[in-house]
Amino acid sequence: MRHVASLRIGPVGFRVGCDWRAPVAALDDLYRDYPKPEIPDFNVHLFAARPWRRLLRPSVHIGGDFVIPDAAPLPLAQGLLAAEMGMNLQMALGQRGYLLLHASAAERNGRAVLMTGISGAGKSTLAALLMARGWRLMGDEFVLLDPVTGLAHAFPRLISLKNEAIPVMEAALPNARFGPSLVGTPKGTIRHLVPDARAIAAMAEPAEPALILFPRFGFEPAERPVPPSEAFVRLTQASTNYVNLAERGFDALTRLVRTVPGRAIDYPDGKTALAMIEALA
Amino acid sequence: MNPALLLARALRDPASVERLAPAEWTALFAVARAEQLIGTLATRIHGLTMPADAARIVADAIASAEQGRTAALWEAEMARRALGDIPVVLLKGTAFVAAGLSAGIGRSIGDLDILVPRGRIDEAEAALLAAGWEWVKPDPYDDAYYRQWMHELPPLIHRERDRMIDVHHTILPLTARITPDARGLLEASVPLANGLCMLNPNDMLCHAAAHLFADGDLAGGMRNLWDVHCLAEEFGVEGLEERAAHHGLTGAMRRAIRLARTLYAPPDGTESGRGDRLYLRRLTARDAWGRPTRRLTRLAFYLRSHWLRMPPALLARHLWTKWRKGHAP
Numbered sequence: 105m106r107h108v109a110s111l112r113i114g115p116v117g118f119r120v121g122c123d124w125r126a127p128v129a130a131l132d133d134l135y136r137d138y139p140k141p142e143i144p145d146f147n148v149h150l151f152a153a154r155p156w157r158r159l160l161r162p163s164v165h166i167g168g169d170f171v172i173p174d175a176a177p178l179p180l181a182q183g184l185l186a187a188e189m190g191m192n193l194q195m196a197l198g199q200r201g202y203l204l205l206h207a208s209a210a211e212r213n214g215r216a217v218l219m220t221g222i223s224g225a226g227k228s229t230l231a232a233l234l235m236a237r238g239w240r241l242m243g244d245e246f247v248l249l250d251p252v253t254g255l256a257h258a259f260p261r262l263i264s265l266k267n268e269a270i271p272v273m274e275a276a277l278p279n280a281r282f283g284p285s286l287v288g289t290p291k292g293t294i295r296h297l298v299p300d301a302r303a304i305a306a307m308a309e310p311a312e313p314a315l316i317l318f319p320r321f322g323f324e325p326a327e328r329p330v331p332p333s334e335a336f337v338r339l340t341q342a343s344t345n346y347v348n349l350a351e352r353g354f355d356a357l358t359r360l361v362r363t364v365p366g367r368a369i370d371y372p373d374g375k376t377a378l379a380m381i382e383a384l385a
Numbered sequence: 386m387n388p389a390l391l392l393a394r395a396l397r398d399p400a401s402v403e404r405l406a407p408a409e410w411t412a413l414f415a416v417a418r419a420e421q422l423i424g425t426l427a428t429r430i431h432g433l434t435m436p437a438d439a440a441r442i443v444a445d446a447i448a449s450a451e452q453g454r455t456a457a458l459w460e461a462e463m464a465r466r467a468l469g470d471i472p473v474v475l476l477k478g479t480a481f482v483a484a485g486l487s488a489g490i491g492r493s494i495g496d497l498d499i500l501v502p503r504g505r506i507d508e509a510e511a512a513l514l515a516a517g518w519e520w521v522k523p524d525p526y527d528d529a530y531y532r533q534w535m536h537e538l539p540p541l542i543h544r545e546r547d548r549m550i551d552v553h554h555t556i557l558p559l560t561a562r563i564t565p566d567a568r569g570l571l572e573a574s575v576p577l578a579n580g581l582c583m584l585n586p587n588d589m590l591c592h593a594a595a596h597l598f599a600d601g602d603l604a605g606g607m608r609n610l611w612d613v614h615c616l617a618e619e620f621g622v623e624g625l626e627e628r629a630a631h632h633g634l635t636g637a638m639r640r641a642i643r644l645a646r647t648l649y650a651p652p653d654g655t656e657s658g659r660g661d662r663l664y665l666r667r668l669t670a671r672d673a674w675g676r677p678t679r680r681l682t683r684l685a686f687y688l689r690s691h692w693l694r695m696p697p698a699l700l701a702r703h704l705w706t707k708w709r710k711g712h713a714p
Contacts, residue, residue, distance in 0.1 A: 143438035
């Protein structure tokens with residue numbers, strides 16, 4: 105492919121090939137402090153469906169080692185988002201070494217808080233706010249659970265901020281590095297936040313899961329314990345490779361929910377949520 | 386080196402990977418994934434000296450293939466329970482792993498392919514529908530086409546396990562010019578420990594050859610030829626010529642054996658046949674990203690597959706219907 109970016113996020117190496125320069129330039133810039141793998145775990149292809157579509161109304165198709173047949177293309181202006189989606193897709197469909205939980209995570213004193221919930225629950229925002237408070241960001245999209253050790257491995261890709269979360273984080277971290285504003289994506293406006301130096305430097309270090317949090321944004325403050333049975337069911341739904349890992353996945357997940365407490369919290373704003381999380385963790 | 390040939394060399398001579406540069410490793414894994422040979426490759430090169438990144442990919446691929454094997458055997462057991470006393474012959478990957486054949490080691494297995502007597506196909510269909518399988522293709526034309534002209538039922542998928550089953554009553558479409566002896570396949574089949582059967586080894590080879598050269602467009606051909614290579618190595622080829630002739634597959638079988646040798650056996654001076662180079666060009670049409678290349682060659686084989694499968698009038702009617710529905714190759 106014409107343009108290539110290589111980067112390692114946590115324990116996973118990617119090679120992104122692209123028919124256009126701009127998405128690769130954006131990756132090279134935003135991921136400039138990340139290591140480059142010698143042999144990537146996954147390949148992502150960002151390509152024009154027909155040669156002339158490279159120049160004429162360019163639209164970016166997402167492919168790679170693992171593909172879904174009807175992935176919708178994105179306009180070239182959203183090429184960075186296409187690259188991120190391509191990498192997420194490889195993880196969701198192809199990751200077999202770790203149990204993949206669709207969750208964000210942050211770590212303090214070797215103890216990790218995992219946060220999972222539906223889109224809009226505030227996974228990315230809470231992880232970014234914790235990072236701004238001095239926690240080590242482990243990731244805003246996937247937590248990688250090692251079936252052998254039970255430890256959580258970090259996957260600190262660019263933090264994907266959506267809509268109202270963007271001004272919140274721009275105010276909380278005025279000196280941080282942000283990607284371009286991507287307007288009119290399928291999920292509204294998206295702006296990527298580069299994890300801080302500490303998150304990148306420590307990304308190879310796993311942490312002990314200490315709390316499984318099920319946050320919900322937009323409600324009066326409330327908190328309740330989540331029993332292991334409920335946590336188990338909700339986390340199987342939040343895992344893209346639970347079925348494929350079979351017995352290893354079942355063992356890893358039952359061990360997690362048996363040994364780590366679960367809490368559901370409702371919160372009306374970030375400040376309240378931070379106070380609740382720091383009191384629990 | 387062409388990355389697909391790099392993969393063939395790694396399967397033929399696993400120790401050759403110890404000399405690979407990082408970019409070659411990357412291409413090797415990309416092509417192996419695209420050709421669905423990553424599990425096979427991983428089991429071949431496991432334990433050799435290799436970079437840590439490569440060793441991790443290999444370990445994951447082996448774990449994944451092992452899980453695929455368990456799931457495939459379970460799916461066969463589910464079909465056995467659903468089909469009662471209908472004789473069932475396992476085909477392709479599931480048969481290889483059920484019988485513990487070398488072709489099954491690390492093999493990726495997608496659908497469950499089975500062969501049942503043609504006279505009991507309606508009974509098999511009803512039993513599967515009652516046991517939770519459902520139609521995949523709701524299109525009435527496709528459905529009618531399968532039933533009238535194909536060698537299998539329209540594909541069924543299980544609504545809970547999300548796994549497909551292809552129920553065959555012979556190994557080539559009814560419209561193909563070659564008509565293998567389906568009853569002979571069933572009569573010569575071999576019982577397995579799990580209560581099901583597999584084809585006898587020569588018929589397994591004939592099936593692989595039929596699938597490759599008398600039916601398909603050679604997509605996934607590297608894996609099919611690896612099957613041929615392993616089966617021929619494990620069982621020998623005694624009586625194969627006669628059996629292939631019996632099924633009308635002499636040409637396809639000879640070509641399969643020649644090409645499998647060319648790709649996967651040490652050079653032994655096997656004479657190449659007419660057109661083999663073109664077939665190899667199609668089989669190895671991958672770039673270092675695992676993407677298909679050689680568009681015209683692929684298109685030619687795609688057209689050829691339809692030509693072989695259907696008489697001209699039927700082909701014309703089929704293409705016309707598909708074109709009106711907006712399908713493009």
